[in-house]
Amino acid sequence: MSDPKAKLVTPPAGAAADWTIPQDWSRYTQAEHAMWDHLFARQASMLPQRVTPAFMRGLDVLRLSKPGIPDFEELSERLQKLTGWSVVAVPGLVPDDVFFEHMANRRFVAGNFIRTPEQIDYLQEPDVFHDVFGHVPLLADPVFADYMQAYGEGGLRALGYGSLANLARLYWYTVEFGLIREGGDLKLYGAGIVSSYGESIFALDDPSPNRIGFDLKRVMRTKYKIDDYQQTYFVIDSFEDLLRQTLETDFAPLYAELEAASDLTTDAVLPGDVVLNNGTQAYALAKKAS
Template identity: 75%
Template structure:
């Protein structure tokens, strides 16, 4: 939801929040949410981390229609002290980090049209609420998100937002987690997408690599299609532990002298779960 250079639209508060105006949603918009929800809820069990499904139940997101942020925030506050606030769309980095650092998750209030069910470039209410919010009911992941917000505020002062944004991309948006001998989905960009929910786990094309903080922060990513790499964490507890116990300032300094890693590269030091064929990305590039 963050972007470096934006102008605050008229009608927004200084923190970029707006009223959700839940009563203004049309029957068609609620029906679009229900269609998206039903499709994902049918295919995710067994593929997504169990904590996500538990969050859907705890927050009563199974109730039909676009959630009312006020009601949702009441339940989320009881679970982990978080709340959901509406914003008009993408927000500046400093605004995004400030909200996360104070346990407020910013969510777009608009919903995609029926013709955009499978791909939407700007995050809408389905991506933000269905994709992100269930795991905010999990105490450890909720703490990680707050830690990321605080880390983002520090990164901004150090001129290192691009490095830190890769951590968000490859964990919060497109992360996989180990579950015994299997891997499960947890990133919001995957779990809110029917097609990528299949691609990320089943397709032979992408690399699936063990999580390594420094390696990840050197790795480029793509915003226009399926990912070519997925990084696999051991657990949410380990992800939080590494985030809290890493001194990022010297890490950023060390990375200044390191070249970026191309998206499809496999390094000799990587823990490789799947060495992808990259067939999908190469076929798209040849079109």
Template identity: 70%
Template sequence: MTAETHVFERPPEGAAEDWSIPQQWEDYTAEEHETWDILFERQLKQLPGRASQAFLDGIDVLNLSKPGIPDFEELSERLMNATGWQVIAVPGLVPDDVFFDHLANRRFVAGNFIRERDQLDYLQEPDVFHDVFGHVPMLANPVFGDYMEAYGRGGLRALEYDSLDHLARLYWYTVEFGLIDEPEGLRIYGSGIVSSHGESLFALDDPSPNRIGFDMKRVMQTNYRIDDFQQVYFVIQSFEELLRVTVETDFAPLYAELEDSRDYAPDDVADEDSVITRGTQAYARERAAASPA
């Protein structure tokens, strides 16, 4: 496996035991800073009226409008003052136990590399734009910051129960692809949506996906795909409620219950679901029809 994939089996040369590395901000090229600016400008134009107020507030609190890739030291200072979080650089995807330990200690890991110019619309491995623009503004919200810390602690416990697959679904459908019902209507807060030019439109406007009220067990029963727009989005009522449910849930018996429960496909709608929008699934059918046999 080459270093260019940003996926490693052990800390690469120069990384600490916790996989952290110097960001080396001074080594970014003018083209890399320009790539950030292109991505930032088009998302910032698109997100008002779409992104949650907490996300938009985080952009302001962290002064992310400053041109160029953010310096993690400066960013961490502002974030620490707001909620006690910090951002640390890592070379790419890190092992689960490392990731959870960082979250449990209010450290968010971010890749220090940025996508190539021909990958503006899709990158399978999270880069600095996805990690910083997509995730970090929400960490400036005290309640969501507490949720992320609680998730990290829960992840460390999940290692003991061999239940990471189920817990990963909770992260996927909240932190990465979550929607929230605000007074003005449905809004985006998941990093995978807010950092995606296409999905920040699709998630709210397209008739294809299901939009279902959040339920912890239902979310943890639902499979997902990583290579295309989502077929279902789960909608929370507030970050306070998301945190409360997470903190109050006894996950050990829930994991045991999930072992004997059915899994749902992303396009399934269950009788007990609180359906906000029943999708047509037209997009998924069109994509399937266009795929080679």
């Protein structure tokens, strides 16, 4: 699949130089608000025992259970008081440098559109439900909020090393599809999982995927799937440890080391891995055979 950001060069009509646009909350239709409410109710009913408690605290303190698509201005006001972050609307995907610049300055970019009924379980570009329901609750957690800013700062530095592919894998396997070990149990925290009904079940319960202890270099060598459930999930011990590893790592020599190393397949299991579940890969094999 081609890079969806490959043609992103200049902001589209109506967007500012930093690619932000007005959310224009008043334009949402009753049907669009109803779609948000349906998606919210479906996820909120099954996540409490499956997601990290920090996510549920974020939903509560940010009042995201209020009916209808959230107003970014009101949401940002609450979020800024907690961790200094805000939510800004963009027309869709944005260039990497723009994305990193916003994150480094504690601005989370979110699409202002919502999926249609035909896209209820899958859409190619992230919509307001994925971006706000999936990502924003954890931005109310001070440690995870610091990690997100650190990632944005690291992204700006990575632009000069030509290592964005490796850094993207870190985002994918933590921010989007990460698992965390809490109280002896595995919990969800990645936005791509918590905003997906099917993957919220698959990531924890299905014997198919690998579940492997987080290792920074290992993660940054591993390819990922952009159009289906993951074949491997990486499990962190805590947000504090994830932030510590990110801040204490000198990425320049790591990028040089990664450049010389081979990429790992999405289903790879290595001798040195901390394997929590050696997946059967039955799901991926069945999809490949069909």
